[in-house]
Amino acid sequence: MTANFGPNPNKPYPMADQRRVCFIKNFIKSPLIIVGDYSYYDDPIDPENFEKNVLYNYGPDKLIIGKFCAIATNVKFIMNGANHKLDGISTYPFPIFGQGWETAMDKLIALPSRGDTVIGNDVWIGYESVIMPGVCIGDGAIIAAKSVVVSDVPAYTVFGGNPARKIKQRFSDSQIETLLKIRWWDWEIEKITRNIPIIMEGDIQALMKAE
Known part of the structure; x- marks a missing residue:
C-alpha cells in the first residue's frame, strides 16, 4: 500500500472536485x-x-x-x-x-x-x-x-x-524567532504530513519537538 503524503505539488489542480x-x-x-x-x-x-x-x-x-x-x-x-x-x-x-x-x-x-x-x-x-x-x-x-x-x-x-x-x-518576538529557526515549510513532506495537526495549532513547543 502506497503512503499518502498529501497532494503532488507538480499536479496543477490539487483538489479533485474543482479547478478554482x-x-x-x-x-x-x-x-x-x-x-x-x-x-x-x-x-x-x-x-x-x-x-x-x-x-x-x-x-x-x-x-x-x-x-x-x-x-x-x-x-x-x-x-x-x-x-x-x-x-x-x-x-x-x-x-x-x-x-x-x-x-x-x-x-x-x-x-x-x-x-x-x-x-x-x-x-x-x-x-x-x-x-x-x-x-x-x-x-x-x-x-x-x-x-x-x-x-x-x-x-x-x-x-x-x-x-x-x-x-x-x-506571536511574540521570541516565538517568531523560534518559528523562523524551525522553518517547518522546509521539512520533508513526510514530516510535514505527520505533523499537520501541530502545524495548524498554536503550540510552538510541540512544533519544536515534532519528529
Whole structure:
C-alpha cells in the first residue's frame, strides 16, 4: 500500500472536485516569476492565468514567492516596470512613442527600482490586495483583503489598509524567532504530513519537538 503524503505539488489542480484552486508553479512561463511548492492561487474564473496579475513584468526584477502561500482572487503584483522617471519636470515617457521623441531615450535610463518583490513562506494574501514593487513580505505574514502594500511586512505580522499598516503581530518576538529557526515549510513532506495537526495549532513547543 502506497503512503499518502498529501497532494503532488507538480499536479496543477490539487483538489479533485474543482479547478478554482491551482498550484501556481505549474502554470508559470516567465523566468521572472519564481514560485515554491504548494503555493496556490484561488480564482473561480481563470486560476491558470496567474501571470496576468503580475503587472509591468519587464525585468530585470523578479517576483519570488515561497512555499505554502495562499493567494486570493485578483491579488495584483506591480513590478518596477511600472515606474516613471521622477527627477524631471514631466514624468511622461515621451521617448517610448518614437516618431521624433526617441531622441531623448537616454533620459529613460536608470528608472526608479526597488529590486525584487519577495513573498516569504506560509504567507496569506487576501482578496484583491495590491503588492507594490520591491516589497518584501515575511514568512507567516497575513495581508488583509483589498490592502495596498507599499512597505516591507515583518514575519508573522498582519497588515491591512491603504496604505497597509501593521494591525497586529501574530506571536511574540521570541516565538517568531523560534518559528523562523524551525522553518517547518522546509521539512520533508513526510514530516510535514505527520505533523499537520501541530502545524495548524498554536503550540510552538510541540512544533519544536515534532519528529
